[in-house]
Amino acid sequence: MISDSTIQAIREFTDERDWGQFHTPVNLAKSICIEAAELLECYQWTPEAPAAESEHAQEELADVLMYCIMMADALEIDMDDIIMHKLSKTKQKYPATAVRDNFEEYEARHLAARRLHRNAE
Amino acid sequence: MISDSTIQAIREFTDERDWGQFHTPVNLAKSICIEAAELLECYQWTPEAPAAESEHAQEELADVLMYCIMMADALEIDMDDIIMHKLSKTKQKYPATAVRDNFEEYEARHLAARRLHRNAE
Amino acid sequence: MISDSTIQAIREFTDERDWGQFHTPVNLAKSICIEAAELLECYQWTPEAPAAESEHAQEELADVLMYCIMMADALEIDMDDIIMHKLSKTKQKYPATAVRDNFEEYEARHLAARRLHRNAE
Amino acid sequence: MISDSTIQAIREFTDERDWGQFHTPVNLAKSICIEAAELLECYQWTPEAPAAESEHAQEELADVLMYCIMMADALEIDMDDIIMHKLSKTKQKYPATAVRDNFEEYEARHLAARRLHRNAE
Numbered sequence: 263m264i265s266d267s268t269i270q271a272i273r274e275f276t277d278e279r280d281w282g283q284f285h286t287p288v289n290l291a292k293s294i295c296i297e298a299a300e301l302l303e304c305y306q307w308t309p310e311a312p313a314a315e316s317e318h319a320q321e322e323l324a325d326v327l328m329y330c331i332m333m334a335d336a337l338e339i340d341m342d343d344i345i346m347h348k349l350s351k352t353k354q355k356y357p358a359t360a361v362r363d364n365f366e367e368y369e370a371r372h373l374a375a376r377r378l379h380r381n382a383e
Numbered sequence: 384m385i386s387d388s389t390i391q392a393i394r395e396f397t398d399e400r401d402w403g404q405f406h407t408p409v410n411l412a413k414s415i416c417i418e419a420a421e422l423l424e425c426y427q428w429t430p431e432a433p434a435a436e437s438e439h440a441q442e443e444l445a446d447v448l449m450y451c452i453m454m455a456d457a458l459e460i461d462m463d464d465i466i467m468h469k470l471s472k473t474k475q476k477y478p479a480t481a482v483r484d485n486f487e488e489y490e491a492r493h494l495a496a497r498r499l500h501r502n503a504e
Numbered sequence: 505m506i507s508d509s510t511i512q513a514i515r516e517f518t519d520e521r522d523w524g525q526f527h528t529p530v531n532l533a534k535s536i537c538i539e540a541a542e543l544l545e546c547y548q549w550t551p552e553a554p555a556a557e558s559e560h561a562q563e564e565l566a567d568v569l570m571y572c573i574m575m576a577d578a579l580e581i582d583m584d585d586i587i588m589h590k591l592s593k594t595k596q597k598y599p600a601t602a603v604r605d606n607f608e609e610y611e612a613r614h615l616a617a618r619r620l621h622r623n624a625e
Numbered sequence: 626m627i628s629d630s631t632i633q634a635i636r637e638f639t640d641e642r643d644w645g646q647f648h649t650p651v652n653l654a655k656s657i658c659i660e661a662a663e664l665l666e667c668y669q670w671t672p673e674a675p676a677a678e679s680e681h682a683q684e685e686l687a688d689v690l691m692y693c694i695m696m697a698d699a700l701e702i703d704m705d706d707i708i709m710h711k712l713s714k715t716k717q718k719y720p721a722t723a724v725r726d727n728f729e730e731y732e733a734r735h736l737a738a739r740r741l742h743r744n745a746e
Contacts, residue, residue: 295420345452506627506704521725569690
């Protein structure tokens with residue numbers, strides 16, 4: 263889990279350095295992207311990260327999460343709330359009984375819808 | 384916070400669709416990057432997301448978080464643990480008393496170290 | 505421009521190191537993402553990159569371009585061809601006379617279409 | 626190659642829509658990231674893009690390249706120049722004779738240097 267005390271520790275870390283002034287939504291969105299790419303770098307040339315990289319992957323994931331926590335603060339939202347809200351929408355889009363054992367059809371439908379959309383938008 | 388019940392809801396969502404087979408670390412690292420970029424897209428041309436986009440930004444942040452939760456499961460780690468571990472390292476790197484009101488010097492030092500590193504690595 | 509001699513220099517660089525074996529489309533797509541994020545990092549906290557970073561930004565852009573050239577080779581396509589093909593589609597989507605001085609309406613329509621799509625896909 | 630006439634066609638496309646006002650380096654860096662992630666999305670769940678997606682991958686690569694061309698214009702640099710300059714530095718870092726058949730050692734050294742750097746920076 264990500265507990266309230268962890269979130270509080272991040273807020274104190276930010277406040278002690280007076281870094282809240284840099285934490286606009288756009289700067290945090292950039293930062294999440296940058297750290298997500300550093301996480302991906304652990305798997306750049308091989309599907310499996312080299313063993314020596316496993317601690318590194320954990321640290322990069324932690325960086326992504328820290329910026330997400332700061333972003334939730336900047337947007338004044340609760341992470342549990344937005345996740346459960348989105349999960350509920352995603353469940354409707356991908357009903358379990360229909361999806362199960364039928365990933366390819368769903369993926370193809372998803373990609374076809376996206377292509378259609380790109381041409382139409 | 385992100386509670387254990389939210390994490391459990393995501394695990395059930397995955398299991399009901401038999402999607403765990405796709406949740407390798409590399410696939411999840413790609414997915415975090417993809418969703419992070421969709422979040423950034425809300426701020427592509429303006430520092431402020433248009434009002435109509437604020438719900439959209441919340442949903443994209445939720446997507447990033449959901450894939451991070453799945454990644455933590457794939458790496459068999461606890462999110463609180465890795466965040467607190469990384470926060471402790473970051474605190475040593477950026478001592479509050481030294482950093483405060485001195486962001487530019489720290490940023491310049493950080494960037495200089497990175498340049499040096501890139502040439503040397 | 506990006507001349508044929510530059511493309512040839514990159515192919516020779518790759519061949520001399522026997523790195524073609526790593527240049528699958530998925531690995532190159534990851535690499536383009538990783539380098540794009542390093543370019544973004546030059547602008548992480550300020551809209552303007554610090555002066556000392558301008559050479560750095562050029563190098564990161566060069567990295568993105570080098571991986572794009574390798575990707576075009578992996579997909580066996582010509583960069584001029586795909587750019588002109590896509591440009592022609594984009595021109596139809598955003599007619600100059602309609603778009604000019606009306607960016608906001610087009611952006612709103614684009615975002616509305618995307619939201620609609622996300623719910624429907 | 627990417628010819629001068631292709632670059633000129635992109636400049637005209639931009640000018641006809643008066644979109645140069647949005648093409649600041651930071652906005653273009655964001656845009657390159659966003660399109661790079663859309664390219665990666667073609668390979669999100671499988672190392673090989675589904676056949677129906679191959680045209681899609683070409684279009685996403687074209688989008689990345691178009692924003693790179695606009696970025697080169699915004700930074701007032703020539704793409705051939707920065708690529709050849711960076712290639713020359715990369716050749717020194719990875720000498721062909723030493724690298725060949727020895728990728729793992731080089732990759733390990735690269736990752737170790739990066740870890741060291743992250744702790745020290």
